[in-house]
């Protein structure tokens with residue numbers, strides 16, 4: 001119940017600022033806000049958001065299609081104008097997200113806190129991945145390097161163009177409010193779409209399909225589909241899963257401006273479901289065994305700690321072992337918390353925990369010789 005309330009509370013915190021913006025528009029209509037301002041907002045929101053969804057995400061990071069240099073350049077500049085970081089930083093960090101989704105190395109997993117996943121992670125440089133490690137292939141791409149190097153130019157453009165077109169109110173709506181909306185909508189893919197919504201495909205992370213984000217972020221909200229098939233250029237896999245970016249990709253392909261567009265065929269969807277379910281069942285068994293093992297290890301270590309105090313050894317030895325037992329118990333608690341929080345977890349991670357617990361208990365037992373206890 002407390003968990004449900006927490007989710008409701010967090011959801012309100014995400015939705016209310018957006019609702020406030022809408023309310024401000026309605027209340028101040030024709031007083032401080034004019035149709036021209038909203039037109040500017042849309043004029044910059046749509047192309048820059050597409051710069052992120054199609055350019056940064058589906059094209060640059062996942063190589064969902066190929067294009068000529070001009071189309072690539074245009075999408076990357078638009079992506080940069082969304083003010084979510086340079087192409088190299090964005091792609092490398094996103095590749096890291098897919099490599100460690102909802103695991104310890106994930107830069108923005110809600111398992112480390114909803115706000116951390118939404119925007120808290122941005123405040124720490126260590127959460128940004130290095131392109132040399134995660135996207136070295138992009139360092140040889142002249143278009144990416146050019147857009148990355150002159151990112152300050154695109155930033156100046158994204159702020160000055162609305163001002164030139166609409167004056168001060170143009171700056172507020174065409175730049176300020178628009179950047180606020182674009183960033184929060186795309187950050188919601190990291191926070192909301194790893195917390196709320198439906199899972200059609202079994203994956204080793206917490207990704208979900210959330211239709212509201214699907215609409216606002218031009219198809220990126222079908223995030224569970226995306227984690228199941230990362231290279232697929234179309235995130236909406238059913239006719240009712242609105243994917244504006246996917247529609248535009250299809251149109252650009254028809255026009256011959258992009259090619260080699262990555263798709264998944266219907267039989268692939270079904271075989272993925274069957275295979276992933278089998279894997280999930282196997283992982284579920286290991287997860288239950290690990291939780292059981294953690295419980296027994298906690299009992300065992302508590303017993304060792306108690307019995308150590310009774311054996312005739314030096315007070316230093318007792319202190320040392322009690323401290324070791326306490327830190328082992330703390331670590332077991334951490335592991336337990338992490339396993340309980342993640343339902344869709346990688347088998348390798350569970351196997352590593354099993355080994356760690358076995359070694360931990362073994363090492364503590366070895367300190368206690370059978371003759372002493």
Ligand SMILES: [Zn+2]
Pocket residue numbers: 097101189190194207223227
């Ligand atoms: Zn994700």
Ligand SMILES: [Zn+2]
Pocket residue numbers: 057061062094098226230
């Ligand atoms: Zn992705």
